[in-house]
Amino acid sequence: MASLNGVTVHPDCRHFRGDIPCRPNKEHGYQCAGCPVYAPVEQRILIIKLGAIGDVIRTTPLLRRLRQEYPNGKITWLTLTPAILPAGAIDEILKLDLPSVLHLQAREFDLLLNLDKDKEACALHDTIRATRKFGYTLHPAGVAWPTNELANHKFLTGVFDELSQQNQKPYVQEIFELCGFEFQHEEYVFDNHQDKGYRWDALPTGKPRIGLNTGCGDRWTTRLWSDEKWVELIEKLQQAGYAPVLLGGTAEEERNQRLHAATGAAYPGTFPLEQFINLMQQMDGIVTQVTMAMHISIALQKPTVLMNNIFNPYEFDLYGRGQLVQPDRACVCFYRGSCRLGTSCMEELPAQKVFEAVQASVPASLHLSS
Incomplete structure (x- = not known):
């Protein structure tokens, strides 16, 4: 909580925007002092999954587990294809561009999940501050590398055909395990546009x-x-x-x-x-x-x-x-x-x-x- 000119402000609230009025203020006239829908964020989570569209779609089951594990968390997703993501299930969707990168590099997260081996994704993994990181980092040789041993399996099946052919785990299970979760057949989160x-x-x-x-x-x-x-x-x-x-x-x-x-x-x-x-x-x-x-x-x-x-x-x-x-x-x-x-x-x-x-x-x- 902060006080500006005697006005209470909650920058930690899920609804707070910082540049424009939040939706509760716009729709109901609520201000931070005594706001009935004040929702403090307890964990800040960043998912980096850039593309392709299909891989972005089949990563969405993670949202269900993250909401279960961190019900008061704020989820930010960085991608090349923001339109494919279900906006109602994600607090903040950012497209990969220079303004988004600069913005993210100035912030701090509790949990960062980099699910891409693209060099730009790995570089962001290394330059964005987060307490815990999962997925892929950038090796000094300039190539993708597992952040920790949880990513070893998925990494190796992606770089050796023989290991890929021997793999018996579905992609979604591999992604869950890479993030430290047990896959329980969580469904995709998707908008059918009905x-x-x-x-x-x-x-x-x-x-x-x-x-x-x-x-x-x-x-x-x-x-x-x-x-x-x-x-x-x-x-x-x-x-x-x-x-x-x-x-x-x-x-x-x-x-x-x-x-x-x-x-x-x-x-x-x-x-x-x-x-x-x-x-x-x-x-x-x-x-x-x-x-x-x-x-x-x-x-x-x-x-x-x-x-x-x-x-x-x-x-x-x-x-x-x-x-x-x-x-x-x-x-x-x-x-x-x-x-x-x-x-x-x-x-x-x-x-x-x-x-x-x-x-x-x-x-x-x-x-x-x-």
């Missing part, structure tokens, strides 16, 4: 909608499935009483137009990220490769049929919803963007196998979309 007023009048009704995310980004194109496989899957879904809906961004526009023309499957088009998330919320199940849509689907708690070929299958936790399917022959292109054999092993993933996984995850007679 309150934004988006309308989806063109979507099919009366049948379970199965969203088909047909792309995978341009980093590891060995994940792509051919048009022929998608057409076969769509036709099987239609014959079994499902309503396939093609999903994707601008990179998938041409492919989805082709698939729509060939099968008549619904294709609502491309949308900004928040609207795309809400479109996925309208689905009864999602078929996707390992890409951003996979993380969104899991975060939305949708039954997810995950087509995986070049990653360790243990890395993904579907929370008991959905199925993970892989090609019928082993892939020799672990974490590779191009196939050493010339033809991606994804072509050895039968449409029938994916179709059966959909049937097991979303029965055609149940959960009809309205």
Whole structure:
């Protein structure tokens, strides 16, 4: 507590802004003296998780544990993609830029969790004051290094393919353990944007909608499935009483137009990220490769049929919803963007196998979309 010109001020309050009136003052006229919603911060927590979007999404289960362990803590999250984070669950969301860095370096935290091995993230770990630090620091050689032994496992699986292939822990469990927590299958914290007023009048009704995310980004194109496989899957879904809906961004526009023309499957088009998330919320199940849509689907708690070929299958936790399917022959292109054999092993993933996984995850007679 402080007194300025005889006026009581609580700079330690969760609501206090310091540059503009806080929300309780703006909405109710409360001042610090005798404020009925005064909420002193007991722990100041900083999460550094910059990107990519999918990795940011699948780090959000930590919020649930942090709120449980530190109910009076103030959580600050530094990221490259602030729009993807659930603003209502985080006290302060900062985008990585010079003003944010200068601001953070002048503050003190009780707990700092740096979950990225990017050099800028590690440098911030080292230059921001905090009582306890977890994750990754910067080695004198100029590379990422474990802050303590809790980070050793996750660090080593990221730098040696052989250890990565032997790993049997899901990513979220690894992140929890890196922070000193036992993972108890905490769900993601995510905004489905149902309150934004988006309308989806063109979507099919009366049948379970199965969203088909047909792309995978341009980093590891060995994940792509051919048009022929998608057409076969769509036709099987239609014959079994499902309503396939093609999903994707601008990179998938041409492919989805082709698939729509060939099968008549619904294709609502491309949308900004928040609207795309809400479109996925309208689905009864999602078929996707390992890409951003996979993380969104899991975060939305949708039954997810995950087509995986070049990653360790243990890395993904579907929370008991959905199925993970892989090609019928082993892939020799672990974490590779191009196939050493010339033809991606994804072509050895039968449409029938994916179709059966959909049937097991979303029965055609149940959960009809309205």
